Amino acid sequence: MKDNHSWLVEKYISSPVLPKERILSWLKWDPKVEFDTIIIKSEADAFIQRVLNVDEKIFKEQDVQKGKAIINKDLLQIPGFIGFEAYYNAVPDDERQVTFVVEFIRGNETVDTIDLVTEVIRPKVFIKHLSPAEISVTPEKRQIESLTFALENRGKGRVVSIGPFIDIVQGKDMQVEIKNFKEIDTSERFLFVPSSTIYISKIIIKGMGYGMITLGFEYEDAMHNKYETKLKEIVLDIKQKENVEVPIASTMEGNQPALVLEPRVV
Amino acid sequence: MSADLFSDVLGGAVPLIQTLLNSKLIVAKGATVYHKYSEIEYRFDIKIGSESSRADGIIRTLQSFLQKPVEFDNVIEILGYGLPHNENLKELDIITIKDDKATIDFAKLLRTVKSDLVVLTIRTIFPEELRRKLVTARISQNSTYHNGDYIEASLDISLDYADMWYKTFDSFTVREIEFSFNLNIVLKTIEPLIPSDLKKRIRSAAKAVTSGNQKAAEFLKIMNDNFLTFEQEERVSELIQSISVEPKQYFEVTSIIPRMQSCEIAGVRYPVILPGSMNMFLSCRLEGRQVALHGTLRLDLHKFNNVLSHIISDIQKQTHELKF
Numbered sequence: 175m176k177d178n179h180s181w182l183v184e185k186y187i188s189s190p191v192l193p194k195e196r197i198l199s200w201l202k203w204d205p206k207v208e209f210d211t212i213i214i215k216s217e218a219d220a221f222i223q224r225v226l227n228v229d230e231k232i233f234k235e236q237d238v239q240k241g242k243a244i245i246n247k248d249l250l251q252i253p254g255f256i257g258f259e260a261y262y263n264a265v266p267d268d269e270r271q272v273t274f275v276v277e278f279i280r281g282n283e284t285v286d287t288i289d290l291v292t293e294v295i296r297p298k299v300f301i302k303h304l305s306p307a308e309i310s311v312t313p314e315k316r317q318i319e320s321l322t323f324a325l326e327n328r329g330k331g332r333v334v335s336i337g338p339f340i341d342i343v344q345g346k347d348m349q350v351e352i353k354n355f356k357e358i359d360t361s362e363r364f365l366f367v368p369s370s371t372i373y374i375s376k377i378i379i380k381g382m383g384y385g386m387i388t389l390g391f392e393y394e395d396a397m398h399n400k401y402e403t404k405l406k407e408i409v410l411d412i413k414q415k416e417n418v419e420v421p422i423a424s425t426m427e428g429n430q431p432a433l434v435l436e437p438r439v440v
Numbered sequence: 441m442s443a444d445l446f447s448d449v450l451g452g453a454v455p456l457i458q459t460l461l462n463s464k465l466i467v468a469k470g471a472t473v474y475h476k477y478s479e480i481e482y483r484f485d486i487k488i489g490s491e492s493s494r495a496d497g498i499i500r501t502l503q504s505f506l507q508k509p510v511e512f513d514n515v516i517e518i519l520g521y522g523l524p525h526n527e528n529l530k531e532l533d534i535i536t537i538k539d540d541k542a543t544i545d546f547a548k549l550l551r552t553v554k555s556d557l558v559v560l561t562i563r564t565i566f567p568e569e570l571r572r573k574l575v576t577a578r579i580s581q582n583s584t585y586h587n588g589d590y591i592e593a594s595l596d597i598s599l600d601y602a603d604m605w606y607k608t609f610d611s612f613t614v615r616e617i618e619f620s621f622n623l624n625i626v627l628k629t630i631e632p633l634i635p636s637d638l639k640k641r642i643r644s645a646a647k648a649v650t651s652g653n654q655k656a657a658e659f660l661k662i663m664n665d666n667f668l669t670f671e672q673e674e675r676v677s678e679l680i681q682s683i684s685v686e687p688k689q690y691f692e693v694t695s696i697i698p699r700m701q702s703c704e705i706a707g708v709r710y711p712v713i714l715p716g717s718m719n720m721f722l723s724c725r726l727e728g729r730q731v732a733l734h735g736t737l738r739l740d741l742h743k744f745n746n747v748l749s750h751i752i753s754d755i756q757k758q759t760h761e762l763k764f
Contacts, residue, residue: 191580435621
């Protein structure tokens with residue numbers, strides 16, 4: 175059988191996939207090929223949810239849940255076909271390939287091995303640039319400009335929603351939090367807007383003194399997997415006691431197309 | 441042979457079907473599942489033999505089914521005809537249907553029909569539990585954008601629980617496996633298509649209309665009316681041209697529903713209605729012997745943008761003379 179898999183009619187696996195997104199895969203081969211058993215193996219964090227078109231006895235084997243499905247040829251319901259549904263259940267730090275190995279066994283010998291490789295993708299947002307790097311209020315300079323983050327999505331997965339969060343605040347005489355405010359957008363950057371009412375995230379600082387916050391962005395992909403960017407340190411230098419509101423603005427570059435095809439449940 | 445697709449669906453008629461199968465009087469059997477509608481249509485080719493052979497053949501075999509017509513429940517439609525003489529079994533009152541109950545009078549059939557083969561098609565409700573088991577589908581959650589040329593999304597479909605159907609039928613097809621996608625048209629994709637001089641005129645008109653300028657009001661009405669053509673048949677035909685699904689022999693785009701969105705002219709807060717989204721419905725057909733299929737939906741962004749550009753071009757032409 176090991177002759178460049180010429181006996182194989184079709185080999186397919188869904189790719190790319192997001193973490194926890196359904197993976198479908200199948201092999202079709204010449205039914206005349208001789209073997210006794212098929213073993214499907216998955217790697218860590220990849221789970222075989224179901225083997226398609228096989229006798230239900232397969233699922234009583236606990237090995238399936240441990241990443242190994244053993245299918246005797248007699249339990250195949252369709253000659254020349256094996257398929258499975260799987261998931262990659264972890265949220266990886268980086269995009270990566272995940273391999274399912276299908277072995278065809280005759281007697282004690284592995285007569286052929288097929289690798290089914292899928293790419294697990296994810297969004298990966300970086301804070302490219304922050305301007306300004308600190309929030310400073312003095313009696314001479316009370317006007318606060320927006321904190322503008324230039325973000326970049328370097329992953330192949332699309333970001334579906336994103337918002338800032340504060341992780342650590344240091345400064346004993348200060349209270350810092352993030353809130354969302356409804357405001358009317360009077361700028362004319364664009365011709366058409368969905369609504370003049372917009373929601374702006376702002377950092378609210380109460381107190382005065384010198385301090386520091388670390389701020390990051392949490393974001394989700396289309397499977398609602400959650401991610402966080404690395405944190406950015408922002409120095410606070412508030413020389414007079416007042417409530418300071420600092421708007422947060424962000425722009426996103428990289429793999430973030432404006433138009434997307436989204437599946438709808440029918 | 442599994443009886444799941446018979447007993448769970450044909451109910452009381454199962455003993456008849458089993459008898460016909462066991463005595464090899466059913467010479468061909470097929471089933472088509474209309475997945476979207478949760479319906480299944482059976483086709484049975486039944487060899488009833490020549491008139492002279494029936495007394496010692498089929499009549500003996502079906503003795504217990506000849507006392508009264510056999511009933512079928514949950515029937516949506518039942519049809520039958522003889523081959524080669526094309527007798528219409530409904531017209532001959534051999535098969536009847538009332539509400540969701542159908543009957544076949546086999547005694548009358550064997551007395552009346554001259555043909556030696558009878559084809560029966562019975563369309564009935566397909567239980568939801570079986571329907572869910574039958575088709576496993578995966579639609580990509582992260583469509584791929586290709587350099588401003590096209591967007592792609594993939595679909596994978598497989599039939600499962602083959603013990604229900606693979607060995608039972610000579611032919612098995614699942615039709616009308618429906619998928620739907622939505623394209624949200626964000627405003628920043630429309631704006632670059634509007635020439636800068638037209639943008640200025642739109643903003644000026646929105647400001648002028650607040651002080652009662654009639655020409656400005658006319659301009660904005662023409663603009664809105666043209667954007668509304670996005671929902672009309674002519675534009676829908678153009679939009680369909682921007683979508684392709686492969687492989688074509690198994691997939692088709694069945695409909696597109698364009699929708700509008702309410703928004704405002706920024707800074708002036710003048711309401712406008714713009715193209716908002718496009719819902720696309722695809723249908724897939726899967727032959728049983730095929731078992732599994734991978735498909736790709738592609739939206740050609742150049743053709744799609746052309747539809748929006750045509751609308752904008754019409755706005756320019758129709759408002760060219762208007763001064764305000």
